[in-house]
Amino acid sequence: MNLWMVMLAGGLLTFLTRLSFIWLFDRLTLPRLFRRALRFVPPAVLSVIIFQELLIRDGSLFLSISNARLLAGILAMGVAWRTRNTLLTIIVGMAALLFLQIFIS
Amino acid sequence: MxxxxxxxxxxxxxxxxxxxxxxxxxxxxxxxxxxxxxxxxxxxxxxxxxxxxxxxxxxxxxxxxxxxxxxxxxxxxxxxxxxxxxxxxxxxxxxxxxxxxxxxxxxxxxxxxxxxxxxxxxxxxxxxxxxxxxxxxxxxxxxxxxxxxxxxxxxxxxxxxxxxxxxxxxxxLDFALPLTFIALVVPNLKDSAATTAALVGGIVAILTFSLPYRLGLIVAALAGILAGLWMEKTP
Structure with missing residues (x-):
């Protein structure tokens, strides 16, 4: 299978995944429990990616005071909580990581 | 935002x-x-x-x-x-x-x-x-x-x-990804059920990281959603 075929198949499956419930929603009635669960989709899914990015290094757990990404990430969480400012969160987090990298490595 | x-x-x-x-x-x-x-x-x-x-x-x-x-x-x-x-x-x-x-x-x-x-x-x-x-x-x-x-x-x-x-x-530069997601998630953690969903999702993600094809991602997300539901029911 060449790369173009892989991209087309992967892209089509991604599109159908994104379309799935949007397309089916008014054609089937979803259970109430299911509807209540939907509110937890953003915090659950996005924090899965956050935790993996901050705590996994080269395929294994890196829970340590010398994990610069973890420290910078926790600082960014504090900034996001206090200010609710997206831009400031990204800038402070990135600056913190650059700063910590100099001292840790 | x-x-x-x-x-x-x-x-x-x-x-x-x-x-x-x-x-x-x-x-x-x-x-x-x-x-x-x-x-x-x-x-x-x-x-x-x-x-x-x-x-x-x-x-x-x-x-x-x-x-x-x-x-x-x-x-x-x-x-x-x-x-x-x-x-x-x-x-x-x-x-x-x-x-x-x-x-x-x-x-x-x-x-x-x-x-x-x-x-x-x-x-x-x-x-x-x-x-x-x-x-x-x-x-x-x-x-x-x-x-x-x-x-x-x-x-x-x-x-x-x-x-x-x-x-x-x-x-x-790849650190921009988790930072973006932090900026999107953290300000919306307005109650204990949403916070529980985020914490459980994250912890299970670490525990299941070694599953093939990054299947841990979806397992952990479902665990977080269930934990949020459970927390909402038992205040």
Whole structure:
């Protein structure tokens, strides 16, 4: 299978995944429990990616005071909580990581 | 993220630009990520047209990253397709979450908005829907946020393909991804059930990280959602 075929198949499956419930929603009635669960989709899914990015290094757990990404990430969480400012969160987090990298490595 | 405004008084064009402005701060985190993708794709031996096309055909950052790695390792095509599909399974949850707000739109709108349903566009659009409801022309906001992100992803891919080798390798630009997600999640943790969903999802993600095809991602997301439901029931 060449790369173009892989991209087309992967892209089509991604599109159908994104379309799935949007397309089916008014054609089937979803259970109430299911509807209540939907509110937890953003915090659950996005924090899965956050935790993996901050705590996994080269395929294994890196829970340590010398994990610069973890420290910078926790600082960014504090900034996001206090200010609710997206831009400031990204800038402070990135600056913190650059700063910590100099001292840790 | 955006300033709230009375929905009924805005024209479609105004809603569209409000959506673009809503996604704008997030683009600061997306742009370097797109550049890294472009650079990695070229390093993996993917041709310039294919590297650029993947950003509009697949249009999913983390799946595109993994694809470049798998191509470099000469992984069989069918395995790459399977991996892309599993990594993007979380988008079914986004689809379910946003479906109720777009159910009265004509089919061509559903197709376009589904194509634009990335992590970031979803987060911006659902925040707006939760605040403004689905009435009126809020779908133009969604379109503005989605197309704003799409344009940024194509442009940053292009820049990465041609300028990516100029990025010093010790610059931790990939850290922009978790930072973007932190900025999207943390301000919305308004009650203990949502916070529980986030913490349980994250912890299970670490415990299940070694599962193949990043299946841990979907297992952990479901665990987080169930924990949130359970917490909501037992206050």
């Amino acid at each position: 955006t300033t709230s405004s009375p929905a009924e008084s805005l024209t479609n064009r105004q809603q569209f630009w409000r959506g673009v402005r809503g996604v704008l701060p997030i683009l600061l985190g997306v742009f370097p990520f797109g550049m890294i993708y472009g650079a990695l794709a070229r390093q993996s031996g993917i041709s310039v047209p294919a590297a650029q096309a993947m950003s509009s055909i697949v249009f999913a950052g983390s799946a595109q990253f993994i694809t470049t790695q798998l191509v470099r390792l000469a992984t069989p095509g069918i395995m790459i397709v399977l991996t892309i599909a599993v990594v993007n399974l979380r988008h079914a949850l986004y689809s379910a979450s946003i479906a109720g707000f777009v159910q009265n739109l004509p089919s061509h709108w559903k197709l376009i908005l589904a194509y634009l349903l990335t992590d970031e566009a979803y987060a911006v659009a659902i925040t707006n829907y939760n605040r403004e409801g689905a009435q009126g022309n809020q779908h133009w906001f969604f379109l503005g946020a989605g197309l704003g992100l799409w344009s940024c992803w194509q442009l940053s891919t292009f820049m990465g393909i041609f300028l990516g080798t100029l990025i010093p390798p010790h610059w931790p």
